[in-house]
Amino acid sequence: MEQQAQTQIAHILLVEDDDDLAELIQMHIRFQGHQTTRINNCADAIRLYREQHFDLLVLDRGLPDGDGLDICYQLRHENDWIPVLVLTARGSEMEKIEGLEAGVDDYIPKPFSVLEFQARVRNLLRRTSSKPVSELQQASSTSSIDFGILKITPALHQVSLNDVDVPLTATEFSLLEFLANRPGRVFSKDELLQHVWNTDHAGYHHTVCSTINRLRTKLAQPEEATQFIQTVWGVGYKFQPRI
Template identity: 35%
Template sequence: MVEDNTELSELLAQQLRKAGFEVDVVETREDATAVVLTRDYALVILDLGLPDGCGLDVLRRLRHAQRAVPVLVLTARAAVADRVRGLELGADDYLAKPFAFEELRARIDAILRRPGGLLARQLSLANLSFDPATRQATIDGGVQILPQREAQLLELLLRRPDHVVLKATAEAQMFGLDDEFGSNAIEVYVHRLRKRLEQGAARVSIQTVRGVGYLICGVAS
């Protein structure tokens, strides 16, 4: 979230975290540009009236770098010309302030349900299915709700089955800029997730590629 109104950003971040999202907040164009070009996000919520310039410069840099991360512009600039300009530069949606959180949440979910988005579809491998929206895993019909970190890890792996997910990518996706975590945090969650899947008799294997990352693959029954 790129927003210089601290009261608003704290309120929105709190509500989104309650909904299960990891949220990073920055307040300037410079910080936003540095963060969105170096970390992988499911969505950027972008204010335009930033203290060191226009948020559209961040959007322009993103698209120039061919980064396809969805961008939802959230701003007090409500004129038609402003909306058109934002959409022409590559914004996926445009919401004017003041707004209702329910509408913002609905627009976020709509973006993330698009093909390739965070909430796009049910993820399946062998006898394991996972719903990113509810963090619900199903193994041969048996249902269990995963803790947030394990759910995030499983989703990362299932979106790239038989491909290595870099440890650094997992850290960036699972922890916010302000989160403190140990050097072995990912290993801990991998261990917990493996144990949970084994106990549920999931026919999948989470493999460690030493010094690189992890991958998930199906195994024979």
């Protein structure tokens, strides 16, 4: 009950065509105190998403009218960075990487652990929980992490590079914020999984690698030879500021 109290009530859109599984997932979402709406195909999911406000999308991949990843691709193309959790029977390593490259924040293969699913929902919602409007209005440059051309404003969930906004997923932002708050310190994949993804499962190492690669691409500067996020071979990753 304490975990539910720490998270605001969210509205979650579930896109799943298996009726029995959808009912089970919705039951566990409601058990966490959240609202849920279920759709069973891509077209209706996009339509409903544009009509209502949702805090999280939970997508199946094998839908009657296409791949659930198509929904994620479309939203990311429009610079919509709502958290997306894929829950699918397509659980090979390459399929997970494909999902992460599409901009998915988390990827759980079926069959899945209910406790793990609930934990990952909590984790994604916690990363994107809204602050009161008055608090956002009071946010100023003093609340930003400033590294010259790179500016991170946690209160607004905003990153800019050379004064141009950089759209990041919830996971990408959490990873960047974590590393940027500890410049120069090297973290292993296991440490990043624990602190950013709240898991100690080594099977998700590829998730760290994919997210690091996406961040590097988004923060890349053609004229610069070095990256903000650097690999320390055989050890892990670190944030190297350039001020």
